[in-house]
Amino acid sequence: MSDTRPAFVPLKPRPGRKALGWFLIVLGILGCILPFLQGFLFLALGLFVLRDQYLWAANRWTWVQGRWPGAVSRIETTEASLSLRFSNWGRGVRRVLGRR
Numbered sequence: 383m384s385d386t387r388p389a390f391v392p393l394k395p396r397p398g399r400k401a402l403g404w405f406l407i408v409l410g411i412l413g414c415i416l417p418f419l420q421g422f423l424f425l426a427l428g429l430f431v432l433r434d435q436y437l438w439a440a441n442r443w444t445w446v447q448g449r450w451p452g453a454v455s456r457i458e459t460t461e462a463s464l465s466l467r468f469s470n471w472g473r474g475v476r477r478v479l480g481r482r
Contacts, residue, residue: 394434403432403439430457 406428413421426446432439447454 392434393437396435399431400435403428403435406431430461 406424409419410421410423410425410428413419413424415421429439429443429446433443434440
């Protein structure tokens with residue numbers, strides 16, 4: 383396992399993101415034991431959610447990024463697209479409600 387660290391990790395602590403990330407990590411651990419859950423998938427998603435919450439998660443996400451660069455780039459592209467859609471949706475709702 384490579385100890386390559388990201389040059390700069392901006393930590394943005396949010397309680398909701400932390401709770402979701404830890405929930406996915408727990409599901410991933412259960413998935414490694416139970417045959418009907420995809421453990422690695424939930425562990426990777428948990429790391430993805432926690433990557434800007436904790437430095438250790440950012441380091442592990444860098445390892446995942448080095449191991450599966452194509453999948454990580456698609457995941458990050460999807461996250462950026464969804465973030466843009468939700469922000470546009472929020473602006474539309476505020477416009478409809480008369481709150482700019």
